[in-house]
Amino acid sequence: MSFNLGLKLWSTNTDYYFEEAKRLYHDKVFDYIELYVVPGTLENTGKWKSLDIPFSLHAPHFMHDVNLADPLKFEYNVRIFQEVEEYRKELSAKYTVIHGGMEGTIEETLRQMNIIAPVNALIENKPYKAPLRPEFSCRGAVLEEIQFILSNTACGFCLDIGHAICTANSLSLSPYEYLEQFELLQPTAYHLSGGQIDSEIDQHLHLYDGDYDYAKILNIIDSHKHIAIETKKDNPSHLEDFEEDIRWIQKSF
DSSP states (O other), rough: OOOOEEEEEETTOSSHHHHHHHHHTTTTSSEEEEEEEEEOOOHHHHHHHHHOOOOOEEEOGGGGGGTTGGGGGHHHHHHHHHHHHHHHHHOOSSEEEEEBBBBBBBHHHHHHHHHOTTTTTTEEEEOBOSSSTTBBBBOOOSSHHHHHHHHHHOOEEEEEEHHHHHHHTTTTTHHHHHHHHHHTTOOOOEEEOOTTOOOOSOOOTTTTSOOOOOHHHHHOOOOOEEEOOOOOOOOOTTHHHHHHHHHHHHHHO
């Protein structure tokens, strides 16, 4: 099975991970970088551009106080997404993944997306329960909210495998059948990580940890599209664990 695999980094990772990314791309371990744009890091765009590697982007989210579901955050969201646009232009990014926000309403998410979402934006489905704030509900967790956004914007879809599984468990649904329903929305790209098939909490385990049935998952999704590997990074100075994830999936399937 051939894959188009992405390395997930943050725009602040201009130290060890930067050099590791250069090495691994040269060795053809991965095909592109999905870069999370940390607010206030526009000075790093030139360095990332110097890698001459294909990019996609991930827009800032609740961790950096961005919340498209909150009308009180609108002006701040606009300012942060202007920085995302600068990254998109500088890196000629193929697409930008965005989150629908926390709490609030999906209607407010839609309103803000239609004003400030970048070119080639992809809405990402979220777990029903936020990992760090499980008392909060995520906009875009359930299938119907993703359908609503796709039907009323020019936005595409990024299917996060772990998030869909977590949401299915929160709703007492079959995880693999719920994935099949999301796949019918024709995702442009995917996020992939390991986890426990009966968990409601997204863990970002290595692919070889947990108990996801990857043979079943890869039979459901279009594995030729962009797949960003979102597994945890165990060491701040190298990416050997990421390389191991890549080698594992290539050898196994």
